[in-house]
Amino acid sequence: MRILISTxxxxxxxxxxxxxxxALRALGHDVTVSTGQGFxxxxxxxxxxxxxxxxxxxxxxxxxxxxxxxxxxxxxxKAFTAFRGHIRQQLDDMWRIAQEVAPDAIVYHPKAYASxxxxxxxxxxxxxxxxxxxxxxxxEFPCVLLPFHDLGPKANRMSHQLLNWVTTxxxxxxxxxxxxxxxxLSGDGSRALFEGYDPRGRTVPRLHGYSRHxxxxxxxxxxxxxxxGYWALPPDESWQPPENLAQFxxxxxxxxxxxxxxxxxxxxxxxxLIVLNTLHQTGQRAVLATGWGGLETIAASPxxxxxxxxxxxxxFPRSSAVVHHGGAGTTHEAxxxxxxxxxxxxxxxxxxxxxxxxxxxxxxxxxPQSRLTRAALAEAxxxxxxxxxxxxxxxxxxxxxxxxxxxxxxxxxxxxIAPQ
Numbered sequence: 467m468r469i470l471i472s473t474x475x476x477x478x479x480x481x482x483x484x485x486x487x488x489a490l491r492a493l494g495h496d497v498t499v500s501t502g503q504g505f506x507x508x509x510x511x512x513x514x515x516x517x518x519x520x521x522x523x524x525x526x527x528x529x530x531x532x533x534x535x536x537x538x539x540x541x542x543x544k545a546f547t548a549f550r551g552h553i554r555q556q557l558d559d560m561w562r563i564a565q566e567v568a569p570d571a572i573v574y575h576p577k578a579y580a581s582x583x584x585x586x587x588x589x590x591x592x593x594x595x596x597x598x599x600x601x602x603x604x605x606e607f608p609c610v611l612l613p614f615h616d617l618g619p620k621a622n623r624m625s626h627q628l629l630n631w632v633t634t635x636x637x638x639x640x641x642x643x644x645x646x647x648x649x650x651l652s653g654d655g656s657r658a659l660f661e662g663y664d665p666r667g668r669t670v671p672r673l674h675g676y677s678r679h680x681x682x683x684x685x686x687x688x689x690x691x692x693x694x695g696y697w698a699l700p701p702d703e704s705w706q707p708p709e710n711l712a713q714f715x716x717x718x719x720x721x722x723x724x725x726x727x728x729x730x731x732x733x734x735x736x737x738x739l740i741v742l743n744t745l746h747q748t749g750q751r752a753v754l755a756t757g758w759g760g761l762e763t764i765a766a767s768p769x770x771x772x773x774x775x776x777x778x779x780x781x782f783p784r785s786s787a788v789v790h791h792g793g794a795g796t797t798h799e800a801x802x803x804x805x806x807x808x809x810x811x812x813x814x815x816x817x818x819x820x821x822x823x824x825x826x827x828x829x830x831x832x833x834p835q836s837r838l839t840r841a842a843l844a845e846a847x848x849x850x851x852x853x854x855x856x857x858x859x860x861x862x863x864x865x866x867x868x869x870x871x872x873x874x875x876x877x878x879x880x881x882x883i884a885p886q
Contacts, residue, residue: 467495467496467570467571467883468495468496468498468567468568468569468570468571469487469490469495469496469497469498469569469570469571469572469573469879469883470498470500470517470563470564470567470569470571470572470573471483471486471487471490471497471498471499471500471572471573471574472500472501472560472563472572472573472574472575472578472581473499473500473501473574473575473577473578474501474502474519474521474523474556474575474577474578475501475502475523475575475577476523476524476727476793477505477727477795478597478727478793478794478795478796479501479575479577479597479795480499480501480505480508480509481508481699481795482597482675482696482697482698482699482795482872483499483501483573483575483697484499484508484509484512484514484699485697485698485699485871485872486573486595486675486697486872486875486876487499487509487512487514488512488513488514488699488700488872489697489872489873489875489876490573490876490879490880491513491514492873492876493876493877493880495880496515497514497515498514498515498516498517498563498567498569499514499515499516499517500516500517500518500519500560500563500567500578501516501518501519502518502519502520502521502522502523503518503519503520503521503522503523503524504522504524505518506518511702512699517563517566517567519555519556519559519560519563520555520556520559521552521555521556521559553640554640554644556580557580557640557641557644557648558648560578560580560581560584561580561584561648561649564584564588569588569590570590570591570883571585571590571591571592571593571879571883572584572585572590572591572592572593573592573593573595573879574592574593574594574595575595575596575597576594576596576600576601576660579637579659579660580641580644582594582661582662582663583641583644583645583649583651583663584649585663585665586649586651586663586665587649587650587651589665590663590665591662591663591664591665591670591882591883592662592663592664592670593662593670593671593672593673593879593882593883594660594661594662594670594672594673595672595673595674595675595875596660596672596673596674596675597674597675597676597697597794597795598610598676598794598815598818599674599676599681599684600629600660600815601626601629601630601633601659601660602626602660602672602687602691603623603626603627603630604622604623604626604684604686604687605619605620605622605623605684605686606619606622606684606685606686607622607684607818608621608622608625608626609625609626609628609629610815610818611629611814611815612625612629613813613817615821623686630658630659630660633659634659637659660672668882669690670690670882671690671691671692671878671882672690672691672692673692673694673875673878673879674691674692674693674694675694675695675696675697675871675872675875676693676695676696676794676798677693677695677696677798677801677866677869678693678695678869679826679862679865679866679869680797680798680801680819680822680823680826681693681822692874692875692878694869694870694871694872694874694875694878695866695869695870695871695874696794696795696798696802696866696869696871697871697872697875698779698798698799698802698871698872699779700779701777701779701780702777702779702780705777705780707776707780708773710771711753711771711773711776714753714771715784718751718769719751719786720751720784720785720786721750721751721752721753721771721785721786722750722751722752722753722785722786722787722788722789722847722850723752723753723755723781723782723785723787723788723789723790723805724741724752724753724754724755724761724789724790725753725754725755725756725761725775725789725790726755726761726790726791726810726812726835727755727790727791727793727795727796734761737761737835737838738754738761738764740838740839740840740843741754741761741843742764742770743840744840744843744844744847745769745770747840747844748844748847748848749769750769750847751769751770752769752770752771753770753771753772753773753776753781753785754770754771754772754773755773755774755775755776756772756773756774756775778796778799778800778803779799779803782799782800782803782805783803783805785805786805786850786851787805787806787807787808787847787850787851788800788805788806788807788808789807789808789810789843789846789847789850790807790808790809790810791809791810791811791812791816791835792809792810792811792815792816792817792818792819792820792823792832793815793816793819794815794819797809797819797822797823798866801823801828801859801862801863801866802863802866802867803863804859804860804862804863804864805859806828806829806850806852806855806856806858806859807823807828807829807850807859808829808830808832808833808843808846808847808849808850809823809824809829809832809833810832810833810834810835810838811832811834811835812834812835816832817832817834820832826858826862827854827855827858828855828858828859828862829849829850829855829859830845830846830849830850833846
């Protein structure tokens with residue numbers, strides 16, 4: 467069958483879906499992955515077909531509106547208004563791509579929420595998926611996009627319901643108009659957010675691509691929800707490090723990895739100085755990854771190697787610990803390789819993962835980037851060397867590798883969409 471995977475965001479929102487596509491291809495499906503600009507090479511390298519939309523999330527993340535959206539709820543609402551033109555273009559791109567691919571089923575990320583409407587138009591199945599526990603209310607923890615650790619059972623559930631209500635209210639007017647103009651569908655498409663679609667009226671399974679060892683399945687979730695484990699790509703055995711990186715790793719003890727991925731810092735220079743001064747103070751060897759602007763590019767030194775990026779599956783096993791922003795992907799990649807982590811979140815779901823890491827005993831308490839100091843970072847770097855924490859990270863890695871991950875998710879999708 468032809469399966470269209472639709473996902474939007476940073477690399478952490480795309481790479482797991484490439485892993486899922488690879489698992490679906492192994493079951494005999496023809497898989498196309500549609501996302502924003504900048505990921506075609508990665509998708510094609512794994513034998514999947516890229517179908518790029520015009521949106522460029524890297525550029526959008528540099529804007530003040532996107533920065534505000536990461537840190538405040540009101541910023542998220544303002545960003546939705548500011549980016550209405552981009553969102554409308556994304557909807558149009560999704561419909562164009564769906565017409566070109568003519569899929570038998572769609573698998574989609576929450577940011578590709580128009581997928582269920584497109585599936586309705588095409589008369590095919592749309593399977594909702596997520597990399598964080600969003601849009602399914604529970605009393606066990608609050609909405610992961612809100613900056614709260616625990617509000618109590620009733621308020622926790624209400625926080626999820628609030629997100630669903632606000633998101634639906636913000637999206638519905640545009641979706642209603644778009645459904646009428648582009649899809650020729652009547653009605654406002656008022657099905658519940660993250661509902662999926664099945665032309666036969668069956669309840670569609672919802673797949674959650676993260677580890678149950680970080681987020682156990684809430685007791686108040688139904689059998690419809692499937693926590694499969696993280697969707698990890700197999701290591702790229704052909705990747706070879708630059709000689710200067712290989713030499714740096716040969717010349718000393720495993721370094722700590724410090725990088726903030728796709729999150730541009732509000733003040734990259736100040737953050738870089740804090741990191742450098744702390745490393746000099748503690749004498750710690752480190753690899754610094756500048757990513758999409760989280761850290762400034764600086765001159766290397768005998769104890770510090772600077773790079774843009776390197777495959778986590780290659781570099782993390784050669785590191786002693788990982789300091790990162792707390793994206794779902796980086797959080798799971800670090801733990802899959804048995805490395806303790808310090809999470810320095812900016813916003814969105816990152817504080818949630820930071821507390822989950824600490825709660826699992828595989829890292830110290832998260833330190834928001836806005837409150838990161840030399841003293842706090844130095845203390846955390848010491849904590850990351852704790853033998854008990856290192857041992858716990860190794861145990862967690864072993865448990866996570868036993869989860870089905872992308873293969874389990876692919877089998878669940880296959881079982882639901884297979885002709886009856």
